Amino acid sequence: MQLVSPSLLAANFANLEKDIDMINTSNADWLHLDVMDGVFVPNISFGFPVLEAVAKICKKPLDVHLMIVKPEKFVKQVAALGAMMMNVHFEACVHLNRAIQEIHDAGMKAGVTLNPSTPVCMLEDVIRDVDMVLLMTVNPGFGGQKFIEHSIEKVRQLREMIERTGSKALIEVDGGVNKDTAVRLAQAGTDVLVAGSYVFGADNPHERINYLKNL
Ligand code: DX5
Ligand code: ZN
Secondary structure, rough: EEEEEEEEHHHHHHHHHHHHHHHOOOOOOEEEEEEEEEOOOOOOOHHHHHHHHHHHHHHOOEEEEEEEEHHHHHEEEHHOOOOEEEEEEEHOOHHHHHHHHHHHOOOOOOEEOOOOOOOOHHHHHOOOOOEEEEEEOOOOOOOOOOOOOOHHHHHHHHHHHHHOOOOEEEEEEEEEOOOOHHHHHHHHHEEEEEEEHHHHHHOOOHHHHHHOOOO
């Protein structure tokens, strides 16, 4: 069994209410929200006005993924949304230990995200403090990209680190998740699958969410 966190980035932005209704009535566990600043990643997605509107109508816990520089500046604003999880990038956060504490103090779960080029071993000193590690399985910034194969090995390495250290962190993966990659990711040891285009691009998104959940 996997937790499933569909990524709103692949939804129809001209009619978000319809797509959020689809999520609300599905077996999805969370809703994944991708915030981009055009600096940390070469794209801009949406910001707080959109997140606030989404938070009002979404009945699933919010899994917020900040692809922005200095994400710790926004802890209070993300908490005010009622977010369940705040994911910050390892590469964007100089004082990661403090950021994790601040996220916890604000009442949220703390996730640390790794770009594809950042090795799992960089987490050795925070793995016991985080609630989740989000492994990017594409370079962040865009939906619909090709899965990076080396990610499978990183999931295995992270699973080994979690078991060795007694960490309670969940393993979430994000990018290029589809029918085929999802099976292999789940076998390698993931707990949470993010999927954008695979879910929102489907004629029957509920069926795809159920497929991912049952892996
Ligand atoms: C990419 C985002 C992802 C994106 C995934 O930077 O973090 O959450 O929506 O899209 P797919 O599932 O289409 O690769
Ligand atoms: Zn994401």
